[in-house]
Amino acid sequence: MSARTGPALAVIVVCQLMLVLDLMIVQIALPDMAGSLGLTTSSMSWVINAYALAFGGLLLLGGRAGDILGRRRMFLTGVAVFTVASLLGGLATEGWWLLAARALQGVGAAMASPSTLALIVSIFEEGPRRARAIGVYSVIGGAGAALGLILGGVLTDVASWRWVLFVNVPIGVLVLVFTPLLIDETPRQPGRFDLAGALTSTLGMAALVYGVINASDHGWGATATLVSCAAAVVLLPVFLVVESRSRQPVVRLSLFSGRTRAGSYVAVLLVQGSMIGMLFFLSRYVQQVFHFTPLEAGLCFLPVTAVVVPLAKVVIKAFARFGGKPLIVFGAGLITLANLWLSRIDPGSGYLVGVLPALLVYGCGIAFSTIPLTVLAVSGVPPEESGAASSVLNSLQQVGGSLGLAILVTVFGQGERDAPRGSDADHLLTSGVERGFTAATCFAAATVVLALLVLPGRQQGEPLPGPAQEGQDTDPARA
Template sequence: MTENSVALDNPGTKNPDGSPSGPAPRTGLALAVILTCQLMVVLDSAVVTIALPDIQRTLHFSTVGLSWVQNAYMLAFGGLLLLGGRTGDIFGRRKTFIYGVGLFTIASLVGGLANSSGLLLVARAAQGLGAAVAAPSTLALIITTYQDATKRARAIALYSTVTGAGAAIGLILGGVLTTEASWRWVFFINVPFGVAVVLLTPLVIREPERIRGRLDIPGALTATAGTVALVYGFIRAASNGWGDGAAIGSLVAAVVLLVGFVLIEARTQQPLVPLGLLAQRTRGGSYLALLLVAASMFGMFFFLTQYLQNVLGYSPLRAGFAFLPFAVFMFVGAAVVQPLVAKLGGVAVLIAGTVLVGVGLLWLTQVGAGTSYAGGVLGPVVLFGLGGGFAFVPLSLAILGGVPPEDSGTASGILQATQQVGGSLGTAVLVTFFNTAVRHPGGQISLNPLLEARRALSHGVDVTMGVSAAFAAGALLLILALIRLPRPDAAAPSAVEEVDQTAAVG
C-alpha cells in the first residue's frame, strides 16, 4: 500500500503540505455533489436560451445586446477554463471547487434579481468566471475520489452523460420555468443546489494532495487572453459574419497570443499546460476529435431548436420536451457503454458512437416544411443520444488515461475548454452556411410568404446539418488515424484500468 493510499484510509492524516485530508470519502454523495455542479455549469447556457424573449421584454435589451446574455457567459467560461484548471492543481481542487460554485451561486441570485440589462450582463460574466473555476475540478475530484477502476469508469460515464445531456435538460427546464413561473427562475433555480454543493463538499469530498509550485503567470495571461480572443472571434463571426473586422482582428490576435503561449510553455519549468499532455498521440487525437464532435452537437441543438419553433410551430415548452429522448438515450448509452468497452474495446465503441451521430445528422438533412416530428426528428434525436453516450465516455477515458495526478485538473480544464471552443467554432461556421442557404433556398417559389419562410429555414437546417455531418466525419477520421486504446483482453490493461493505474491520488 502506498503512502498516499494510507492517507486516504486514515481520516486523521494530513496531506504532505500540511492540509487536512478530510473525512473518509462517501463516494455516492461525492459523485452526486460533483455531478450537480457539472449539470449546473453545462445547462446554464441552454436553460437561459428559452427565456431570452421574456428577458428582452422585461429589461428592454436591444437585439444585439440580448445576444450578450449568452455571450458574456460563454466568453468568461471558455476563456478562463485553462487558468481555472491549473489554479485547482496548485491551490487545492476542493477549495477552488467550493469557491467557484459559491461565486456561480451568488451570481445566479444577482442575475435573477437584476433590474437592468447591465447588471444582468455582469452577473452572467460572473457566472462564467465561477464555472471556469469550479468545472475543471469536477473530473479531477472524480479521479481522486474513486480508487476502484470499475467504479471510477462508471462515475466518468455518468459525468460524460450529464455533460452531453445538459443542453437537452436545460432546454426542457428552461421551457418549464419560463412558462410556469418567470424567466428569473432560470437563475434562481441554481441557488438552492449551489448552496447544497458548497455545504456538502467539505463533508463528503477530501482535498487531494496539492502541487508544490507557483502559477505560471506569463502562461496564464497569454492563454487566458488568447482563449478569450478566440471565443470572442467566433461569437462575433456568428453574429456579424466572417467579414467583420472585429472578428478577424480578434482571431488574428488569438493566433498570435496562443503561439506565444506555446513558446512560453516550452521554456517554463512549471507550465500552465505541460505540452507533453498534448503531444501524446492518442490524447492529442482525442482532444481534436472531441472538438469536432462538440462542434457538430452544439450546431444540432442550436438549429434544431429553431426548426421546431419556427417551422413546426412548437411552443418553447414543447420544443424543450422534444429533446427529452436525447437525454433518455444518453443515459441508456452511459448504462451500457462500460460493458461494451470491456468487450469490444474503447476505439470500437467510440467509432460506433461517432457513426451514430453522423447518421443522425445526415438524416436531418432531409427535413422540410412539411416534415413531422415523429417522421423526421425523433429518429435522429435518439441516434444523437446513443451516439453521444458511446462517444463521450471513451474520449474522456482516452484523454485522462496516463495523465499524472498533478496534471489531472489541467487535463480536465483542457477537455472542457475544447468542448466550449468546439461549440463556439461550430456555431460560427454553421451560422455562415445557414445564412447563405436561407438567402438562396432554391426550389419552387410559393406565393404564401409564411410557407416560403418555412421552406427557406428548412433548407438552411438541411445545409447546416450536412456541414455538421462533415464535422462528425472529420472526428471519425481522426479516431481511425490517431487513437489507440488497449484491447479488452487479459494480456493488456483496459482503458479503465489504465486510468486507475496512472491517475491515482498523488
C-alpha cells in the same frame, strides 16, 4: 475506498450538471428576456456569449489554480461565485445587469468546472471504478444540454425567465453545504503561478472564443472578428513557447504527447462542433415552424436524455471489453447519421417522422462517443496534473462548441440567402437549417475518420488502463 465516494460523486455530478445546463437553459427563455428587459437581437446573443466567453477564456487558469491551491477549495469558490451571479442575474432589471451577471457566472464556472473531473480522478483509482464514475460524468455532459432546453422551457412557461437563473441558487447552496462533508481537500502542489502562461492562455482563448462568436453575428470578414482571430493566432503559439520554457507551466505540453490523448482532444473538439448545432437550430425550428410553445420545445428533446442515461452502463462495459476506438467510431457515426437525417427536414416533416428518430439516434451517439473520449483524455495523467488535463478537456469542449456554432450559423445564413426569392419565413429557416445540419454532418464524419486513423486500437479483453508507472509510456491505449 471510502464509503463516501457515491455521495461525493453525486455532489460533483450535480455541480457539473448545473454548469452544463447554463450553456443552454437560457436559449428558450431568450424571447421572454428580450421582452422584459428590452434587449436587441445582438444583446440577446450576448446573453449566451458573455457566459461562453468568460468560461472558455479562463478555464486553463482555473485548472492550474486548482492544482496549486487545492481542487476542493477552487471548486467551492467557483460554485459560490456562480451561485451569487445566478441570483444577481435573476434580479436583473436592465440588459447590462443581466449580461454582467452572465459573465460573472462564466468566471465561476471556469473556476469550478476543471475541478469537477479532477476531483473524480483524485477520489477514484484508475480502473473500472473510475471509468464508471467518468461514465456518469460524461452522461451528464452529453445529456445536460438537452436537459437544459427541457428545463428552460418548463421554467419559462410555468414561472418566468428569471427562474432559469434562480434555479441555480438552491442547487449551488446544497453543493456548498455537502462538499466539505463528503469530499476531502486534495494535496496542494508546491509551486507558483506561471503568470506569462496564464496571461497568454487566457487572452488567447478569450480572443478565439470572441472571434468565432462575433463571426456568427457579424461575419468572418468583420473587423472585430479578424482582429480577435489574429490576436488568437499570435497569442496561442506564444503560449506554447512560454509553456515549453516554463519550469511550472499552466499546462504541461507532455499532456499532448501521447497519441491517444492528443487524438481524443481533437475528437472532442469535432464532436462538440457537430453536436451544438442540433440543439441550437432545432430549438428554434420547432418553435417557429412547428409552432411549439417553450414548454413543448423543451420537452421535444426529452428522448435524448431518455436514451443517454440508460446506455451509460452498456458503454462502460463495452469500453472494458473492446476499448475506446470502436465505440468512438460507432458513436460519431450515429451522430453523423442523426445530423444527415435532420438536414432533410422540411415544414411538412412533423416531429414524429422528421425529428424524433434523429433525436433517438443522436442520444445513442452521444453515449457511445463522449464517455470513451472523456476516459481516454484523462487516463494515465499523473495526479498532480489532473486539474490541468481536465481544464484542457473542458476548454476544448467550449472552443469546439463556440467554433462549431459560429461556422454552422455562418453556413445557416448563407442557406437562407440562397433560398428562392419570395420564400416565406418557414421555408427560409428550413433552407438555412438544412445547410447547417449538412455542415454538422461533416464535423461528425471527420470525427469518424480521425478515430480510425489516429486512435490506436486495443485487443479484446485487454484491461482498462492502469495508473501510470514511473518510466513507462503514460499513453493508455498503446500496446
